[in-house]
Amino acid sequence: MRTIEMRDGVVRMIDQRKLPHEVVIAEMTDYRTVGVAIQEMWIRGAPALGGAGGFGMALAALESQATTRQDFLRDLERAGRELFATRPTAANLGWAIERVLKKTRAANLSVRDLRELVIAEAQSIADEDVALNQRMAEYGASLINDGDTILHHCNTGPLATVDVGTALGCIIEAHRQGKKIHVLVDETRPRLQGARLTAWELMQYGVPMTLIADNASGHYLYRGIANKVFYGADRVAANGDVANKIGSYKLAVVAHENNVPVYSVMPTSTIDMSIATGLDIPIEERGEEEVTTIEGVRVAPAGVKVGNPAFDVTPNKYLTALVTERGIVYPPFTENLLRVMDNGEG
Numbered sequence: 001m002r003t004i005e006m007r008d009g010v011v012r013m014i015d016q017r018k019l020p021h022e023v024v025i026a027e028m029t030d031y032r033t034v035g036v037a038i039q040e041m042w043i044r045g046a047p048a049l050g051g052a053g054g055f056g057m058a059l060a061a062l063e064s065q066a067t068t069r070q071d072f073l074r075d076l077e078r079a080g081r082e083l084f085a086t087r088p089t090a091a092n093l094g095w096a097i098e099r100v101l102k103k104t105r106a107a108n109l110s111v112r113d114l115r116e117l118v119i120a121e122a123q124s125i126a127d128e129d130v131a132l133n134q135r136m137a138e139y140g141a142s143l144i145n146d147g148d149t150i151l152h153h154c155n156t157g158p159l160a161t162v163d164v165g166t167a168l169g170c171i172i173e174a175h176r177q178g179k180k181i182h183v184l185v186d187e188t189r190p191r192l193q194g195a196r197l198t199a200w201e202l203m204q205y206g207v208p209m210t211l212i213a214d215n216a217s218g219h220y221l222y223r224g225i226a227n228k229v230f231y232g233a234d235r236v237a238a239n240g241d242v243a244n245k246i247g248s249y250k251l252a253v254v255a256h257e258n259n260v261p262v263y264s265v266m267p268t269s270t271i272d273m274s275i276a277t278g279l280d281i282p283i284e285e286r287g288e289e290e291v292t293t294i295e296g297v298r299v300a301p302a303g304v305k306v307g308n309p310a311f312d313v314t315p316n317k318y319l320t321a322l323v324t325e326r327g328i329v330y331p332p333f334t335e336n337l338l339r340v341m342d343n344g345e346g
Contacts, residue, residue, distance in 0.1 A: 001025070002130070002163045004043060004051045006122065009062055011055045015042045016159055020200035031060040031079050038093070039086040041191065045160025046234045046270050047129050050092030054122035056083045057100040061118035064111075072111045076104060076118070089243060089284045089311050091235040095269045096125050126162045132267050132325035133164035140170025140230070140265050140323045141177060148174075149226050151184045151217055151255075154245035155193040156232035156265065157201040167230040167265040168198060170323065175207045183209040184226055186217055188245060190290040190308065217251055221258045229255045233266035233322075240316035240333025241278025242266075246309055252318040261320035268324050273341055278313030286310050 004013040011034060015024040026042055028034055034056035037043050043052050060079030066072035080097040087093055103121050104114055144150065150171055157168035165172065174181055183202060188194035195211055202209045212220065220226040229251060235243040242248070242264045252262045275281055288306035292298055300306075322329040322337075329336050 002126070003045075003048050003159050004055060004162060005126065006055045006058060006119070009059075011052075011059060013037065013043050013052070014159065016044065016197060017042055019159075020196055029059065030063055031056040031083065034059060035083050035086045038083070044193070045155065045166075046090050046092040046232065047133065047161035047166065047267055048159070049087060049090045050096040050269060051126045051129055051162045053083055053093045053096035054100055054125035057097060058119045058122040061115045064115075066111055069109070069111060069114065072114055073101075073104060076101060087284065088282050089234050091270045091272050092267070096122075099125065129162040129267070130164055133161050133166065133169050135325040136166060136265060136267065136323055137164055137169040137173035139325075139328055140167070140263065141173040141179075143261075143263060143321070143323070143328070144170065144174040144179060144181060144228065146179045147181070148179070148228050149182045149184060149220075150228045150230055151186065151220060151226040151251070151260075152198060153186055153194065153229070153231040153248055153251055154188045155197040155201070156230075157198060159197050159201060160232065165201075166232045166267070167263070167323075168201065170263075170265055171230060172202075172205050172207060175205065181208070183207060184217070184220055185209050185211050186214045186247070186251075187211065188247065189214055192294075193245070214247055218254045221254050221260055224258075226255075227260060229260055229262040231262075231264055233264045233270050234311055235275070235281050236264075236266060236271040236322065236337075237275045237278050237281060238271075238273045238334065238337060239277050240319060240322060240329075240331070240337060241281075242314045242316075242319060242322075243278060243281045243283070243311045244314065246312050249312040249314045249318075252314045256318045262314075262318060263321055263323055264314070264319055265323040268326055268341060271324075271337060271341060273337070278315060281311075281313060283312070284310040
């Protein structure tokens with residue numbers, strides 16, 4: 001199945017908290033439960049959150065008891081605010097919610113037809129994600145050579161999208177094309193998305209890989225073992241600065257110091273042209289238990305002060321290129337992103 005889908009008024013998603021030990025499909029029929037799933041990371045990854053945002057709005061449309069268009073729109077807008085507040089850094093979540101709202105506001109239809117419109121738009125968001133991820137995978141695979149060892153951060157495979165994946169999708173596509181590659185998967189503390197999810201996905205596809213501790217990445221870059229770095233993006237500023245899972249910035253700086261190219265892969269829906277630089281991107285601060293415990297077992301002293309930013313920002317100077325469904329974007333990013341977003345050209 002897809003990471004997230006909707007059938008007969010029920011949203012079904014893979015509960016990623018349970019992986020890799022078991023595959024559990026969570027079912028939900030109200031948008032607030034979708035919000036909990038987003039907040040507590042049953043589902044994560046920017047494109048997957050776009051799908052969740054769309055389907056959450058579809059459930060809100062089904063739940064609404066409104067009998068007038070005005071009241072229906074009010075219910076949808078309230079649901080949209082609640083869903084967006086669950087993960088404010090992820091651009092795709094807000095993009096999908098606003099896309100549904102914009103389509104609904106523009107339609108002069110009965111409440112019954114508006115409900116159908118919202119459901120159809122949510123499905124379109126999901127279907128489009130799969131198609132554009134495949135295009136991204138093909139563009140990104142062109143950057144990978146036979147014999148490459150690729151260092152990958154966090155999780156960007158099918159689980160991070162509706163299907164196919166972003167950065168990991170490029171890697172899987174290169175493997176599918178017959179290129180002999182090896183992937184160094186960093187564990188990605190504190191939630192271990194690399195160890196739990198990326199390693200599991202690559203094993204399902206038969207892609208050769210080695211799991212490494214986060215702090216080992218510098219060793220592999222300095223020794224020349226890793227010759228490419230790939231990761232995703234949760235929001236991209238107009239100048240090409242990339243907000244991604246915490247640890248991405250440090251990885252990019254060390255790669256740059258060792259002349260290793262760094263590629264960030266994302267759909268254009270992740271690019272926020274209203275934000276000038278990465279310094280303007282809001283960074284989500286998450287609960288201390290993610291740092292002080294591992295699978296419920298406390299590893300830090302009681303009462304210790306904890307900082308837990310979920311993301312950091314990689315300044316554009318450390319990025320070799322951005323890979324989108326519209327093509328590969330090279331520096332100067334400010335100029336080229338504007339062209340891509342205005343004209344749809346890579």
